[in-house]
Amino acid sequence: MTGLQTFDFEGDPVRVEFDGDDPLFNGRDCCRCLSIEKPENAFARIPADEKGARSTGTPGGEQMMVWLREPGLYRLIFESRKAEAERFKRWVFHDVLPSIRRTGAYGREDLPLADLAQLSRICDTVRRTHGIAAARKIWADRGGPELPVGAGERPVPQPSSDHQARLIPIVADFLADCCEAEATARVQARPLYQAFCRWAAITGQPTMTENMFGRTMVLIGHERKQSNSNHWLGLRLKTEVMRKLERSGEA
Structure with missing residues (x-):
């Protein structure tokens, strides 16, 4: 898949490019939607293999901008504690990714083994940093095989005060x-x-x-x-x- 797609989140554009079949999300667009005031600090906490710099056309000419792969986007969303994060997360999972899949890039029935292995690594990282519910959500939305009810779960303690x-x-x-x-x-x-x-x-x-x-x-x-x-x-x-x-x- 090639080309630039622009999605609308509550009136703000979010640009998505493609590296082969892998979507790349414009980092500054995502930070704006999440009300992250210092994008550079947020990008610094994202591993190098989950982001990249690309020359991007802007009204002022070509500029080098940070683009996030899906793991980097998930990390950015789940580390944000702003109210916008939950709405943005639902929008990505329910609107953007399904729209991309409808183009044929992410077919649930034919998820290659290499993609399944990568998805497993992503979900394992999310489980360890953000919990089993977030990991199961990503697994389902990325087209992972259906899991048995309760798979991988353990009782979650609650704060006592x-x-x-x-x-x-x-x-x-x-x-x-x-x-x-x-x-x-x-x-x-x-x-x-x-x-x-x-x-x-x-x-x-x-x-x-x-x-x-x-x-x-x-x-x-x-x-x-x-x-x-x-x-x-x-x-x-x-x-x-x-x-x-x-x-x-x-x-």
Whole structure:
């Protein structure tokens, strides 16, 4: 599939180009719809293989702009806590992607094995960072085979107080800034908590006890393995971020 398509979200245009059969979403268009005031900061948190720069025609001439692949778009949507994010997410899932599929690029019946493997990796990352419901939604909307009822689900704990609920976005921001989701990765619980404390001191966020940090991680949906030393599964600390935190701690 080739060419540029423009979709309308509540009066704002969202440009979509194609890399073969893969849609690329204009990053600034998406940030505008999500009321993200600093797109560059949002783009910096998206892995390189989930975005790319392309020369794009504008009223002022050709400019290099960031375009997001589907995993990058999902990451941008699910990391936003603005009210617009839920409406934009529904619009992407219910209007944009179905419209693209009707052109033949994403047939549910003939999803190639390579695409299915990529979809599995995307959904596993989303499950670890945003929960099973978000992962199942992406699986269904991208044409994954029907799953048995309850597949992959486990009971989701709920915050026991308003204070605990307020800690969830703080820990989620730390994870977005300092960690990477990877199915086979694991990180020791104590170094992760120590990294959180350094990050909180630098960013001015309130800290919390190690026990409360662990409870909040569970509320977000992360799984802990307890053996000789406790580990959080599916996460690793970003090396470059840890170096900055360590240098800040030595200053």
